[in-house]
Amino acid sequence: MIIKTLAHALSPAGVRGRLSILIFHRVLAHRDAIRTWDIDANDFTRAMTWLKESFNVLPLDQAIARLIDRTLPARAACITFDDGYADNFTVAMPILRDHGLTATFFVATGFLDGGRMWNDTVIEAVSHCGKSRLDLSEEGLGVHELNSAVTVRQAIMNILNEIKYREPAERRRTVDYIAAVAGVRLPNDLMLTSEQVRAMRRAGMLIGAHTVTHPILACLKPDEVRSEILDSQQFLESLLQERVSLFAYPNGKPNIDYRAGDAEVVRGLGFDAAVTTAWGVADSRCDLMQLPRFTPWDKTRLRFGARLIRNLWQNEQLRSGQMACP
Template structure:
């Protein structure tokens, strides 16, 4: 019998609703989701689920909750809600973001969100002048800039984003917050050090980025890190089977991507699928999770 495993992926959990992006997950809605998850699923740590997948002892309705990147709100907002609900989770950390970091996407978003007036001149960053006279136009400019920058190499992309901002407001975990997650009993896994898609790197660079990211996290936690999440996570595009072999050789136990569907006993433990559920609660949330159970990665 192939018992399915649902692995759910979250990024931001905002303290309050975002007027510019009302569809983004926030604390009240996340609390509602946790109530639904604990009612309909058996939530277990990812490391235990991986072991039970391997030996065929996975319980019915098993699910795991994971978080990516390492946002400060994971400790400040998500952790208290997880503890209150008694839900375990795994947090995948891009170690280069720790202690004052910010993703290029968040830099761009905040520049446009906080720009005064009705026009934003980004000529010095290689773009144009844009009408931002209403929230809809601000959001459209953000989405246009993100789409354009996403096509650039990672270092150039970050440099262009930083050139838009007079100063960058940190959004990521501090080392102390990461340690707090670990001491609260949450699992901590690794991204590559710079959160770069492994397929864009040479084999040597990929191995080095994997090892460096894990090493920094282990130095902070003084504990082994055995779980990994591929940035972006599209199989065959962002990572390949060779990267799973690299991870296995470095002693990791499993890795998750972002292919839809549920994992089963025969799944490749170094290319486990994950579902990004909608930020809604109620029927829409449950329907998304139910549909994922019947999707084969």
């Protein structure tokens, strides 16, 4: 198979080993005409089949240890999820187990047991408001036509982009305003429960920290950054009765969503590794506290594999000095 052959050449075993870390968020039970950015169960099943055909999928903690020791197998890959959505347990995990795969789930602990992330408040409010037009001009967010899945999706994206980097208290007030104008009863079952997190760990999945409230770390003071990270780590360690050694930066873009100093906070708290959302492949030259991740979104085996190969090929440019690890 051409993808496996190319992956083997670009991701060899041993000292030149490279680690492709895939990132996901939600896995919907069924395709959603509005939430087209989220993968559904059928597409996720196909993606896991294709990944397993061409790559050696490892648990992230084992992969990190072997990256350090320079003993990675050829075509090494890991699967990760961010945020802690309930469908990670109800939809994604059964598919992973059917394929004999292990993933790492990074959990924002403040939303467990009935919480809801601010972006989901916006998504749910706009998606289900039942109006043909949503007037948010009182808050300077404009008037949005909602007469099709396309216009609803565009409205959601525009609103999210507008308020994403606002100060947390201001953003909370704004999303409450949006929900009130939309007149929607918001769900309280989008995120994992504590017992589901425990069950995932018992099933062999890995659990990592992802802060408490999923803030943009670059917008916080150093003591606030440390508290967000440490409190989430300690909560999970108490919940699972074991060390939590892996961390994922919220949003995760270097120098935009987190700073170099924030990575040093993670290092100082004793994590073994931390992952970003900067695209790329991890190798021995990468900072363990700033490992890149990547998601191929294609719907066919060839395109899915080709995008993974392209991501590996770009790592070749990194090694030649034309690109840089985060």
